[in-house]
Amino acid sequence: MKHLLLLSVVSIFSSCSSSLRYYTKDIHDDGRWTDSELKKIQFYLSDDIVLWRDINRGETEIINGKIRLVEGRNVEEVTIRKGTPGIFRFSPQKNHFAVSFDEKDDSRFLVFAPSREVDGRFVLLAKNWDKSYGKVTYGDKLFTTSNKSAFVFLMADIDKIQKTVVTSSIPRGRKVE
Template sequence: MKNIILTFLLGSLAWGCTPQLSHFTQSLVQQYQYDDQALQKIQFYLSDDIILHRALRQGESTIEQGRISIRNGRRVEEIVFPKGTPGVFVFSPGKDRLAISFERKADHYLIFGPAKNSRGYRGEKGVYRLLAKEWKKDYGIVTYGDKEYATPGRSAYVGLLVDIDEKGIVNRRVKEVGGRTVR
């Protein structure tokens, strides 16, 4: 019986320590007026897998990271960003655009921006999702480092998540009264 209670308590403790991830949204940015300095302090995570791939040209052999696979006799470089991969804000390439890096190299980043008509877990507007140079019917073209990669169409729905710690947030207004004296 003691083992069951101990297991339950340890499980509860572990569950309480895990981050509670929510979508990063345009509503959050507007509500808290995040600037570049504030964004650099936020830890971002991917909501789902992103896979980038490109065909290697003849004689091209240097693969910095990722893996090489053979598809229909062609060599293909794949870069996989698993769900939950942590990333950091690098810079803002334009209004409502975030360059998020998932590697130590600052020039290796993906661009995210608010998707119209999208809602977060709690109904917030404008979930930040992966942006591409161009979306085709079933794939998109993104720039990563100095190369262009294709990514499956489902990557358009991969969003940024953040750990929001809501410890009894209360909006409170304080008015100090000066008092009143007899005339």
């Protein structure tokens, strides 16, 4: 009886476990989803993204972030954790996704696109990357992020978004009359 109960609990948890996979250009192209369909897909981050920016004197608005004193400067920092759910907002250009992770402000989004260097996975885009940092727009402000963020990928529950419909028939053949 103990084994049956344990087996039941394990099967319940395994059936509820998510099957997050990298969202890739191949998956996207195979799906041929419209923007309204993409809005129904729950996206996630493969890793943390940390954004920061210097706050000018007199500027005190902090939303979805925190202020800390760094070497005598005021810095606004936004951390979007691994596994944070996000939603597709719009496509600024072909195969580019504006994805929002902020539950209160639709203008706070990051842009992802497929990269050939990592098998077509959707990666974080920046206005520019140098050896150590990238510059990204988040809301109406320009933030800096570590170059590690260039390898943060969009993920999705692939089992839920890949549906194959097979229509089959078996002809009986034809006979000569």
